[in-house]
Amino acid sequence: MTQFGLLSTYPPTRCGLATFTQSLASALVRPGDPAATIVRVLDEPEQRPVAVLGAPAFVAAELVGGVPADRVAAGRVLNASDVVIVQHEYGIYGGPDGDEVLELLRSIASPCIVVLHTVLPHPSPSQRRVLDAVGALASAVVVMTENAREILYSTYGIPMGKVSVIPHGAPVREPAPTHAARARRRVLTWGLISPGKGIEWGVRAMAELTDLDLEYVVAGQTHPKVLAHAGESYRESLTALIGELGLQETVSLDGRYLDDGELTELVNSADIVLLPYDSRDQVTSGVLAEAVAAGLPVVATGFPHAVELLARGAGVIAAHQDPHSMAEALRSILTGSEVAQHMHEAALRDTEMTSWPDVAERYRVLAAALIAAQAA
Secondary structure, eight states, X not given: OOOEEEEEOOTTSOSHHHHHHHHHHHHHOOTTSOOEEEEEEESSOOOOOOOOTTOSEEEEEEEETTOHHHHHHHHHHHHTSSEEEEEEOTTTSSSGGXXXXXXXXXXXXXXXXEEESOOXXXXXXXXXXXXXXXXXXXXXXXXXXXXXXXXXXXHHOOOGXXXXXXXXXXXXXXXXXXXXXXXXXXXXXXSOBXXXXXXXXXXXXXXXXXXXXXEEEEEOOBOHXXXXXXXXXXXXXXXXXXXXXXXXXXXXXXXXXXXXXXXXXXXXXXXXXXXOOOOSOOOOOHHHHHHHHTTOXXXXXXXXXXXXXXXXXTEEEEOTTOHHHHHHHHXXXXXXXXXXXXXXXXXXXXXXXXXXXXXXXXXXXXXXXXXXXXXX
16 A cells, blocks of 8 residues: 655645646545545645545645745655655746745655646746756656657756656546537637636637537636736636627636536537637646547647647647637538547547546556665
8 A cells, every 4th residue: 555645736726736636646545545645735824624534635734835844844744655746837836936846855755756737848047947956856757748758858858767658637527418409519618717728719719600509618717826916807808808799699708616517517518629728838738638538529729738639630729829720620520520520539549548547547556666666
């Protein structure tokens, strides 16, 4: 039985990293295993969630940027584990480009797997320094695409043998129930909303598809960090654009944070997922991974994760910030009699082994190898 320690944001924080860690921790712990211990990364102190007896994971410590005592306590908790899994994003740890995580990594004696959620091909000098050090301190590095692995080698010089590609996990969703066909086809974008998600291009694409009976649902709260410094200005700009284009009956902005059951119901109701992201460097997208695992056709801009995951037919790549390109891609799926079915089949084939239980097993195998190597 392996005792796992995890360092990351974690619910009730609402972000993709927190959801990823909760899903991974739950899948890692099998019946009879000790609960995983979480060091929860926070922007500021909060009341710690109460541990639930028998739960697969519990929060044992908190790490707030700029608090040295937290780093000491976090190191103590993580070193009590057989293996540590660290989720890395520049923006969650204290210091310039999150460099406070380096002190903590240096204090961890247990084997340490670092999961990189952002791998920039053109980093700033500070970002390069931090990721170089993270790679050197990690026992093993995990990325979720071959593209990210290649960047780590070519840009950062991290040896290929130190880097494992383990795909982003996806929930095991219940199949969509049989229901009467809707008159309107549904295009779906979901996730935390912020500038850079390109929703405005998706809205403009809908203005080119008014001859089709469509609805475009954008589901998700504004990202908490965006809300803190910019309020709802981005969402308000989208509402104004919808009004300007006369799409009030076509486009809806659902600002709720959906629980698992609500999200499953929404995903099951969709015909196509649209990911109109502005980023050209995004090597990991949980929404993309979940959409493809659900067998839904995807139209996405050409960020690296999309280019790699959709290459075998599960979706279509559209041009960045180009509503006409997005509209044409959506039209090709919606009006092609067999296109959507072929994409559905390709998606299920390509993501056959990406459920969270399958992904967690690959982390367990990697962890066992690191533990054995340290003991040798």
